[in-house]
Amino acid sequence: MESEEQEKAGQAPEVQVEYQQNELFPELPPESTMTRWVAAAAERPVEMTIRFVDEDEGFELNSHYRHKDYATNVLTFDYQHEPVVQADLVICVPVLVRQAAEQGKTFLAHLCHLIVHGTLHAHGYDHMTDEQANIMEPLEIKILKSLGFEDPYQDRDYN
Numbered sequence: 001m002e003s004e005e006q007e008k009a010g011q012a013p014e015v016q017v018e019y020q021q022n023e024l025f026p027e028l029p030p031e032s033t034m035t036r037w038v039a040a041a042a043e044r045p046v047e048m049t050i051r052f053v054d055e056d057e058g059f060e061l062n063s064h065y066r067h068k069d070y071a072t073n074v075l076t077f078d079y080q081h082e083p084v085v086q087a088d089l090v091i092c093v094p095v096l097v098r099q100a101a102e103q104g105k106t107f108l109a110h111l112c113h114l115i116v117h118g119t120l121h122a123h124g125y126d127h128m129t130d131e132q133a134n135i136m137e138p139l140e141i142k143i144l145k146s147l148g149f150e151d152p153y154q155d156r157d158y159n
Helices: 002-009 031-041 056-067 095-104 107-122 130-146
Strands: 015-020 046-053 075-080 085-092
Touching: 002 075, 002 095, 015 107, 031 046, 031 107, 031 130, 046 107, 056 075, 056 095, 075 107, 085 095, 085 107, 095 107, 107 130
Parallel strands: 015 046, 046 085
Antiparallel strands: 075 085
């Protein structure tokens, strides 16, 4: 009910984010900035934990949960989509740093993209098929632009 009342009043959904291990990565922006990014992607109330990890933990989690032999940039563990989005995001900071450099993006732009991307996954969006990507990616672009960041897909090779 509260989210319906908020929606009618034009208010943003309530967002609660707990951060883990961000003190290990001094390059991260303040929690308030990252929470604002989650809120920009929130369509419903959100309860989320964002854990920042090194490459070893990123590799271990991706190997265990996705059976992939590498550390990935972001993992989303979505537990509930409605009425409250409940999820954990895991962001591997060394992979984020490397990808930002390779893609010619700033650390903050890539971090914001990963947080928005993970938040949308937590809402049930996906990009495994072209049809899904054609819904999720324009939404990411719109949110990122509203936050002052460029389209992260503008140089993407779709071949």
